[in-house]
Amino acid sequence: xxxxxxxxxxxxxxxxxxxxxxxxxxxxxxxxxxxxxxxxxxxxxxxxxxxxxxxxxxxxxxxxxxxxxxxxxxxxxxxxxxxxxxxxxxxxxxxxxxxxxxxxxxxxxxxxxxxxxxxxxxxxxxxxxxxxxxxxxxxxxxxxxxxxxxxxxxxxxxxxxxxxxxxxxxxxxxxxxxxxxxxxxxxxxxxxxxxxxxxxxxxxxxxxxxxxxxxxxxxxxxxxxxxxxxxxxxxxxxxxxxxxxxxxxxxxxxxxxxxxxxxxxxxxxxxxxxxxxx
Amino acid sequence: xxxxxxxxxxxxxxxxxxxxxxxxxxxxxxxxxxxxxxxxxxxxxxxxxxxxxxxxxxxxxxxxxxxxxxxxxxxxxxxxxxxxxxxxxxxxxxxxxxxxxxxxxxxxxxxxxxxxxxxxxxxxxxxxxxxxxxxxxxxxxxxxxxxxxxxxxxxxxxxxxxxxxxxxxxxxxxxxxxxxxxxxxxxxxxxxxxxxxxxxxxxxxxxxxxxxxxxxxxxxxxxxxxxxxxxxxxxxxxxxxxxxxxxxxxxxxxxxxxxxxxxxxxxxxxxxxxxxxxxxxxxxxxxxxxxxxxxxxxxxxxxxxxxxxx
Numbered sequence: 001x002x003x004x005x006x007x008x009x010x011x012x013x014x015x016x017x018x019x020x021x022x023x024x025x026x027x028x029x030x031x032x033x034x035x036x037x038x039x040x041x042x043x044x045x046x047x048x049x050x051x052x053x054x055x056x057x058x059x060x061x062x063x064x065x066x067x068x069x070x071x072x073x074x075x076x077x078x079x080x081x082x083x084x085x086x087x088x089x090x091x092x093x094x095x096x097x098x099x100x101x102x103x104x105x106x107x108x109x110x111x112x113x114x115x116x117x118x119x120x121x122x123x124x125x126x127x128x129x130x131x132x133x134x135x136x137x138x139x140x141x142x143x144x145x146x147x148x149x150x151x152x153x154x155x156x157x158x159x160x161x162x163x164x165x166x167x168x169x170x171x172x173x174x175x176x177x178x179x180x181x182x183x184x185x186x187x188x189x190x191x192x193x194x195x196x197x198x199x200x201x202x203x204x205x206x207x208x209x210x211x212x213x214x215x216x217x218x219x220x221x222x223x224x225x226x227x228x229x230x231x232x233x234x235x236x237x238x239x240x241x242x243x244x245x246x247x248x249x250x251x252x253x254x255x256x257x258x259x260x261x262x263x264x265x266x267x268x269x270x271x272x273x274x275x276x277x278x
Numbered sequence: 279x280x281x282x283x284x285x286x287x288x289x290x291x292x293x294x295x296x297x298x299x300x301x302x303x304x305x306x307x308x309x310x311x312x313x314x315x316x317x318x319x320x321x322x323x324x325x326x327x328x329x330x331x332x333x334x335x336x337x338x339x340x341x342x343x344x345x346x347x348x349x350x351x352x353x354x355x356x357x358x359x360x361x362x363x364x365x366x367x368x369x370x371x372x373x374x375x376x377x378x379x380x381x382x383x384x385x386x387x388x389x390x391x392x393x394x395x396x397x398x399x400x401x402x403x404x405x406x407x408x409x410x411x412x413x414x415x416x417x418x419x420x421x422x423x424x425x426x427x428x429x430x431x432x433x434x435x436x437x438x439x440x441x442x443x444x445x446x447x448x449x450x451x452x453x454x455x456x457x458x459x460x461x462x463x464x465x466x467x468x469x470x471x472x473x474x475x476x477x478x479x480x481x482x483x484x485x486x487x488x489x490x491x492x493x494x495x496x497x498x499x500x501x502x503x504x505x506x507x508x509x510x511x512x513x514x515x516x517x518x519x520x521x522x523x524x525x526x527x528x529x530x531x532x533x534x535x536x537x538x539x540x541x542x543x544x545x546x547x548x549x550x551x552x553x554x555x556x557x558x559x560x561x562x563x564x565x566x567x568x569x570x571x572x573x574x575x576x577x578x579x580x581x582x583x584x585x586x587x588x
Contacts, residue, residue: 107389
């Protein structure tokens, strides 16, 4: 299994499309950091305009933590689409290239082949999130220094600078879990078809549909919302609320984990029964 | 090219694959013996590739059994695959990786310890040593086909399954591939299961052949016996078919007459009788433009290839 995982990682990191997500994250983070470096004061003035009459703000508000938070908030909605470029290609890409034939005529089980794909995909996803943490949090702290973090979410939360880092680390971890769920879904779709475009579009369609359903305030669909994994993907924001709602975070954690396991299991079952015709 | 031993290495019994109501392979049974080159012949769509995919576990049979090296493929697939090398249809590889890297990957999951020396060795056998570090996307079709052979040989398998290995190759490539297969059989003593839709190819390389059509075995036997039978069909191309036919009708040759095809008369006869019939027609003022002898197997195969017979 270890050999298979390394083989899959080697395949992923030899493909050019793998680096699209890294490049996009680096570019978006850099653009936000540069823009705030030069016009950050205006941004802070605009963001706090309604509070200026009631509060007095002092200290380094435009710090690395705030910028990292802005980047995380902006990117968390778009990373799924970057993850799909690799996830959708993991199995379907082999079918398109005709390489199932050389791999599956070797003495390996189909379960181990799929499992290695899942693990390699998860490693890629987590590396991407780690890279994002360096590109956003690391570079922002280097450029802007640290300070208190102000978060507006129905009310204003102020976090002391020594109370922020662990929240970020857990948030990135949670986003990684969410993205692994997206990856798992894309691998499931990837096992059904022989072209990577199909799984990419199908997963996008599912995510967008679920997000729309989640946003609708209609009583009849309220009951299904807790079961939509997209509803739990934004639970990383809970780490920036005081006090922490542990119950909500734990439920979201297990819902996402359950989805990953379910998508994995379904993929293995489908792939084991699949006739390799490509 | 006699078969080497009587040990059955591959045994297929009642193999069937259905796709809905379509039977791609229908109750197929065959054997392959250790050391032989067995030709698996059939027109396009006869069920050759589906059979080969079933032999390798890529497709699950609807019914029937496959036993390789005395083990059931269903129960001991992994053990069996350690001892098989194969090319299935097109030679597809990871184009963004080098030839060496492709083989390195496949070597790691071959169930044997494949070191650098072995990878270089197989690249040398197929004449790709100098291009080992080139990405496969820069390879011609013929080079990919040779790399396909290299990956099939990598783990030194006992049985090599080659599905249409000469398809898409130029004449020189076809010649080289034939020589390579013969080298594998004669010098490295491999058992080779070779599928093709070209009779000539099987005739040159194989010691035994199986012809399938519509998913079922039509003919099975030694290549020599099947092809060198003295009974054959002969087509006489003449200037005036009706006149020639009239002459034949009232002669002893009428028993050999089969049919007329445009300006040709077709006879079924022994090789030794051709010159006598030729002499008879000339003496009766029938002008002969050409005489084309066709061995009965060749004729049969031409017919199934052209879809004239079921």
